Amino acid sequence: MSRQDTARGASAAIGAALYGLATRAARRLPRDMSLTSAATLATLDRSGPRRITDLASVEGVTQPAMTALVRVMEESGLVERRGDASDKRVTLVYLTETGASYVRTRRQAGVHAFERLIGELTGDEVEALMAALPALKHLAELESQDREGPKR
Template structure:
């Protein structure tokens, strides 16, 4: 699976159903490229298109159970990989990493806030 496909599935998992144009912006690709990608993921059973209940003119891309399962499996594999790497660190390195966690969480929060602000300004 391509990085763009995996990123798009993760975006849908985190943010919920989305328009192809919004997914394209989030992934940094063109709308036609995202349309092709969504079609391929749809054929693989990872996503489906549904009408937007609040605007019948809009079609939303949604994760299927298979898509959500794929995202969870990938996430778990990443967590396991980091756990194995952390096991290789010294006690001092683990302590330094633990001490850095609040700052890293704050960076992730700021990135999330910045991303939402960008999305709002694009509308």
């Protein structure tokens, strides 16, 4: 087996493990809102105010669907729409303090769930995860760049 085949096999195995972990983690999240709503709030938390068209693109939904989603989140006090100071024709969606608090609470619940599971690993397994942290953080950055594209 060539070095390239070994690397491809390792990438596939790691990808499958990460995907499985992410999928199971998403299923454990509170069901108080749709995954698209939660993801949209997280995007706004990470990247700041965005146009509805940008949010639709990032979240992989149509612009009318995102408009409806933003309307519901606005009625719930999670986001607000404001004009762009640099271009009066543009309206941006902003995360409110209530929305930011929701994102923090949801994120912390996920962190605590993983902390409990990590507590069940062996010392060697925890060390292996610690050694992998820089690569995992870089992978998260690459995924975020790929998913969100350039900020407009």
